[in-house]
Amino acid sequence: MAINLSFQKKKLVLNKCSLLMVIVFSAFSCSSLKNVEDNGFMQYDSLTCKMVYTFVEKMPQYKGGNIAFMNEFGRKFHYEFEKHEDIQTKLRVQFVINKKGFLIGARIYNKKFEEFTNFEKEALRIISSLQNWEFGKHNNKNVDVIITMVIDVDLLYSNK
Known part of the structure; x- marks a missing residue:
C-alpha cells in the first residue's frame, strides 16, 4: 500500500x-495567435487597425454586383503609359468593407507603397472612390470584412 x-x-x-x-x-x-480569432475567420488588419473577417455568412458586395463594380472601375480608370513603362494588365488589390459599407484601406496585395507603379497608384485612387458597397454580415451583425480581388485591365491602344 x-x-x-x-x-x-x-x-x-x-x-x-x-x-x-x-x-x-x-x-x-x-x-x-494574436492575429487570429478562435473561429479562424478573423485577422488583424494593420492598415486599418481593425480586426476584420476574411469570410462571413453574407460577404460584402458592390451594389449591382461584380459587373457593376468593373463597369464603374473601367469608366473612371484612365491611364497613359510612359514610353518605357512596363504595361500591367492585372492588379491584385485588397481592401476592407467596414460595418457601414464603406471601402477603406485599399492597397496592392503584398506590396509596399514605395514599390507602387503610377499605374497601381491610379488604380488605388479609383478603387478608393468606389463607395457603393453593401456591408458584410456575420451572426446577423454588420462586420468589417477584408476582400482580396484580381482586376484584369484591358488596354485600348491608340496611335497618337
Whole structure:
C-alpha cells in the first residue's frame, strides 16, 4: 500500500509539472495567435487597425454586383503609359468593407507603397472612390470584412 501511495505522489508532481509547462508554453504562444480569432475567420488588419473577417455568412458586395463594380472601375480608370513603362494588365488589390459599407484601406496585395507603379497608384485612387458597397454580415451583425480581388485591365491602344 505504501508503494502505491508513493507512486501516486510522484504522478501528482508530474501532473503539476506538466500543467506548469502547458501554462508557460501557452503564454509564449499567445503572441502568435494574436492575429487570429478562435473561429479562424478573423485577422488583424494593420492598415486599418481593425480586426476584420476574411469570410462571413453574407460577404460584402458592390451594389449591382461584380459587373457593376468593373463597369464603374473601367469608366473612371484612365491611364497613359510612359514610353518605357512596363504595361500591367492585372492588379491584385485588397481592401476592407467596414460595418457601414464603406471601402477603406485599399492597397496592392503584398506590396509596399514605395514599390507602387503610377499605374497601381491610379488604380488605388479609383478603387478608393468606389463607395457603393453593401456591408458584410456575420451572426446577423454588420462586420468589417477584408476582400482580396484580381482586376484584369484591358488596354485600348491608340496611335497618337
